[in-house]
Amino acid sequence: MHDRLSDLDTKRLVVRVMFISLVESGRLTIRDRSIEEIFADYREIVSDLRESLDESEEVGNGVTPDVMTFTTDHREMILENARAALSAGRLELACMLFGTYCEHHINLLVSSSMEQLGYSEKTIVTLIRTSNLAVKVTALWEVADLPEWDEEALKQLNILTEVRNGFVHYKWKGMSDAEHSLRNERPNRALAGIETLLSFLKGVEDEIYWNGRKEELVEAVFRLAWPGEFAET
Structure with a gap:
């Protein structure tokens, strides 16, 4: 039973990662389409990918970079640690982690939106790497x-x-005593409205990629992929 559950968890993870990646890269569009229509496109894309992988293996090349690439989304881990630091009263550490989370999120929104608009990966990576956060949330935000x-x-x-x-x-x-007191107050100010900032970033992500339907669709893809095997037991 343990092996079966582990295998099922692995399949769930693969389906989830691929589905989210395809939506957020712009290859799979959501809008107001039905779940069945979206999933049909998803399976077609996955089928094409499998064929590309098979062809690559047949000619002895293995999995080539143009067939499949991988990125790691650190946001959930960073956010979890930020909330833990906040709960523990480690406010400067919480600010560092929340700030890092926000920049990861902003980089994702800008880069994936620019990808959908047809900008090359080289251009996107160069702009993200050489721009400070102020530029990303103004000029690049508008470009995207x-x-x-x-x-x-x-x-x-x-x-x-x-x-x-x-x-x-x-x-x-x-620092003087007054400056030191002011410095100690800044983390409190920075964290006072953190949920407003997080909600805004999540709202932008939901709007531009998911049309407000992310939770619904990610759950649905488990039911539609290999029916029965993904049913809750």
């Missing part, structure tokens, strides 16, 4: 045709980024 920033969320991001950068690039600068 992303929804306008919520004013409060952007204000919160700026405060959080300032605290995070001050912690990461610590200057060992002497």
Whole structure:
């Protein structure tokens, strides 16, 4: 039983990762289409990928880079650790982790949206690598045709980024008592509206990729892929 469950968990993970990746890269569109229509396209894309892999193996090339590539989404792990640091009262560490999570999320939104608009991977990677966060949420955000920033969320991001950068690039600068007290208050200000910022980023992701249907569709793909094997037991 344990082996079967492990195998099922692995299959669930593969289906989930591939489905989300195809949607967020723009290869699989959601809009207001039915679950069945979306899943039919998903299976067709997966079938084409399998054929490409088979052809690659037949000619002795193995899995070539143009057939399949992998990226790692660290956001869930970072966010979990950020919340743990906040709960433990380690506020500067929480700011560093929440700030890192937000930048990962912003990089994803900008890069995947630019990919959908037809920009090359080389161009996207160069722009992401050479742009600071202020440029990413203004100029690149507009180039990527992303929804306008919520004013409060952007204000919160700026405060959080300032605290995070001050912690990461610590200057060992002497401070007066008043300056020290003010510095100690900044993490509290940065974290006071963190949920507003996180909600905004999640809302943009849901809007541009999922049409507000991510949870519904990710759950549905398990039911439609290999019926019975993915049924809850």
